[in-house]
Amino acid sequence: MSQDRTILVCAKETPDTYSDLSFSASGVQFSNPRPVLNAYDASALEEALVLSEAHGFRVHVVMVGPERASETLRKALAMGADEATLLTGAPKDADSAVIAKILAAFVQQFGPDAVIMGRQSQDTDVGLAGGMLADHLHWPWTTNAIGIRFEEEAFWVKRQGDSAQEWIASPMPCLITCSNNLNDPRIPTLKGIMASKKKPMHLVGIDQLPGGDALSTLAPATTIESLKPMPERAAGELVEGDLETLVDALMKGLASIPETGVGS
Amino acid sequence: MRVCAVIPCFQEELRSSSLEVLTKSAAVASSSSAHVEAWLVGPTAEKHSSKAAQYGAATLRLMELEVDSEAKGVNVSLGRRIVDTVDEFMTHSAAELDANDPSEDSTLLLFDNTELTKDILGACGARLDAPVIPDVVDLSWDGHHCIAQRPTYASKVMSEVHAEGSVILCSIRAGLFEPIEKPVEATLHRYKAPESDLLGQVLKELVAPEGDTVDLTEAPIIIGVGRGINDETGKDLVAKLASLIRGEIAISRAHFESGMYSHTLLVGQSGKVVAPRLYLALGISGSIQHVAGMSESHTIIAINKDPEAPIFDLADLGIVGDLYQILPALIHALESTKA
Numbered sequence: 001m002s003q004d005r006t007i008l009v010c011a012k013e014t015p016d017t018y019s020d021l022s023f024s025a026s027g028v029q030f031s032n033p034r035p036v037l038n039a040y041d042a043s044a045l046e047e048a049l050v051l052s053e054a055h056g057f058r059v060h061v062v063m064v065g066p067e068r069a070s071e072t073l074r075k076a077l078a079m080g081a082d083e084a085t086l087l088t089g090a091p092k093d094a095d096s097a098v099i100a101k102i103l104a105a106f107v108q109q110f111g112p113d114a115v116i117m118g119r120q121s122q123d124t125d126v127g128l129a130g131g132m133l134a135d136h137l138h139w140p141w142t143t144n145a146i147g148i149r150f151e152e153e154a155f156w157v158k159r160q161g162d163s164a165q166e167w168i169a170s171p172m173p174c175l176i177t178c179s180n181n182l183n184d185p186r187i188p189t190l191k192g193i194m195a196s197k198k199k200p201m202h203l204v205g206i207d208q209l210p211g212g213d214a215l216s217t218l219a220p221a222t223t224i225e226s227l228k229p230m231p232e233r234a235a236g237e238l239v240e241g242d243l244e245t246l247v248d249a250l251m252k253g254l255a256s257i258p259e260t261g262v263g264s
Numbered sequence: 265m266r267v268c269a270v271i272p273c274f275q276e277e278l279r280s281s282s283l284e285v286l287t288k289s290a291a292v293a294s295s296s297s298a299h300v301e302a303w304l305v306g307p308t309a310e311k312h313s314s315k316a317a318q319y320g321a322a323t324l325r326l327m328e329l330e331v332d333s334e335a336k337g338v339n340v341s342l343g344r345r346i347v348d349t350v351d352e353f354m355t356h357s358a359a360e361l362d363a364n365d366p367s368e369d370s371t372l373l374l375f376d377n378t379e380l381t382k383d384i385l386g387a388c389g390a391r392l393d394a395p396v397i398p399d400v401v402d403l404s405w406d407g408h409h410c411i412a413q414r415p416t417y418a419s420k421v422m423s424e425v426h427a428e429g430s431v432i433l434c435s436i437r438a439g440l441f442e443p444i445e446k447p448v449e450a451t452l453h454r455y456k457a458p459e460s461d462l463l464g465q466v467l468k469e470l471v472a473p474e475g476d477t478v479d480l481t482e483a484p485i486i487i488g489v490g491r492g493i494n495d496e497t498g499k500d501l502v503a504k505l506a507s508l509i510r511g512e513i514a515i516s517r518a519h520f521e522s523g524m525y526s527h528t529l530l531v532g533q534s535g536k537v538v539a540p541r542l543y544l545a546l547g548i549s550g551s552i553q554h555v556a557g558m559s560e561s562h563t564i565i566a567i568n569k570d571p572e573a574p575i576f577d578l579a580d581l582g583i584v585g586d587l588y589q590i591l592p593a594l595i596h597a598l599e600s601t602k603a
Binding site for chain 2: 015017018021028040095096097100119122123124125126127128129130131132133134135136138139140141142143144146156158160161162163164165166167168169170171174179180181221222223224225226227228229230231233234236237238239240243244246247249250251253254256257259260261262263
């Protein structure tokens with residue numbers, strides 16, 4: 001067993017994007033005002049916990065966010081993580097590049113054997129932080145994991161590619177980003193919630209990290225200027241009726257698309 | 265000023281997503297009076313160079329790499345080396361541009377939005393210390409500022425993202441830009457492959473289950489299969505329909521769990537994002553997560569027995585009825601027109 005080894009899960013809190021959304025002068029609002037643990041990061045944490053149960057890794061969760069985000073981190077502890085760190089003091093409009101630089105400083109100081117994180121966040125769907133962090137660390141990385149094994153002192157990742165799946169083995173330390181199709185993250189039990197209150201949660205200002213002065217003043221190179229409703233698709237025709245009517249409508253619809261080869 | 269289309273080259277034919285990237289590069293360049301380059305990386309770089317010139321790239325930079333033939337399009341063989349190549353091309357060509365005209369020293373790099381690119385785009389941005397805007401559906405660029413539109417919040421919100429810098433990277437969503445030929449005389453630069461450092465990674469196995477040979481982002485006709493198809497009879501009907509209308513099959517999350525289809529076929533926020541000419545949704549209710557993967561389709565036709573199904577809100581044509589009655593009748597009608 002490798003009790004001294006650690007998997008670091010990098011997590012983010014996001015709005016509950018699956019609740020109802022409305023637009024206002026200040027941007028978008030969700031009917032559930034409480035932020036949630038990004039679904040992809042929850043899958044990453046679940047997988048880290050499974051690996052921990054089988055191979056004895058310690059699981060540490062790190063998040064860049066305001067002090068309020070400690071509530072979301074506490075949920076990660078309730079799921080079963082051993083310890084958590086909240087990195088505070090990042091610019092409010094930090095983009096992936098800024099977050100990756102902050103995380104790189106933390107990882108270099110902390111020295112985990114693997115970093116596992118979501119492949120993207122469920123709000124902006126950007127999906128850049130993992131690759132950026134790996135390049136800063138000069139670590140091997142694998143994205144879009146739909147399966148992870150620990151074998152022969154390496155992390156074996158089943159990656160979903162464009163038209164096939166790849167089993168890729170990486171030596172430690174390495175970085176993995178997860179699909180949310182990897183697993184169903186566990187719901188914290190009451191016992192887990194009670195235990196989480198006694199687990200260590202560290203609040204660290206980013207100015208205390210190596211190179212911290214520079215980190216606190218990083219300016220994001222990308223900014224979100226506006227959020228607008230998606231252009232509505234023109235309302236289509238809804239056809240009900242007997243089988244002949246339905247098939248007739250379908251044949252006409254298919255024939256209007258040359259690539260189908262129908263009616264040509 | 266230059267717009268560079270970064271093209272991974274590992275297949276016999278250049279992918280249509282690559283032609284779209286070239287077309288968009290030429291369009292952005294012409295509105296900003298910039299030069300168009302194609303950066304061709306991979307085992308078939310040489311082979312695709314004339315095609316790149318045909319689509320408007322006046323400068324071709326070629327990095328012909330040997331990669332393991334078993335694993336042509338994968339991260340450990342090609343992806344990692346695209347990051348190194350982009351870095352190398354920037355270093356080399358920046359010196360070139362400086363010598364000619366320092367005012368030309370700004371670069372927009374355009375990528376496709378395949379899984380191969382998603383794997384490496386962040387690393388490319390970090391390596392060049394340049395801003396990255398992924399998965400855009402439209403963009404403009406004036407040499408130092410890029411303004412891009414990208415769907416966010418599970419495709420419910422269009423974000424306008426601004427980036428500033430002398431080097432900016434963007435990936436563009438496939439299926440939205442019609443490839444347009446624009447033949448030019450091109451100059452060719454060949455580069456020597458750098459030492460590759462795979463950082464100890466090893467490809468252990470390539471798993472290509474049956475039906476996994478399709479690259480959905482390239483398909484003009486996609487048949488999305490949802491919960492409404494729930495047995496082998498239904499699966500056979502779908503397969504028959506697919507062959508009659510030249511469609512490729514995709515699945516919603518319901519079939520990710522059913523085990524009836526390969527996981528590679530998943531379309532949605534957590535699967536492939538597609539924008540085909542036609543998306544034919546069969547028994548798909550239209551969950552937010554699925555819609556995020558197909559709402560940019562040019563035409564959507566949906567068949568569902570529930571008239572209240574959310575998919576009908578975005579379908580150009582909605583058919584309310586039982587798939588197990590409609591599909592046999594539709595197949596019969598299609599066969600009689602072909603006979």
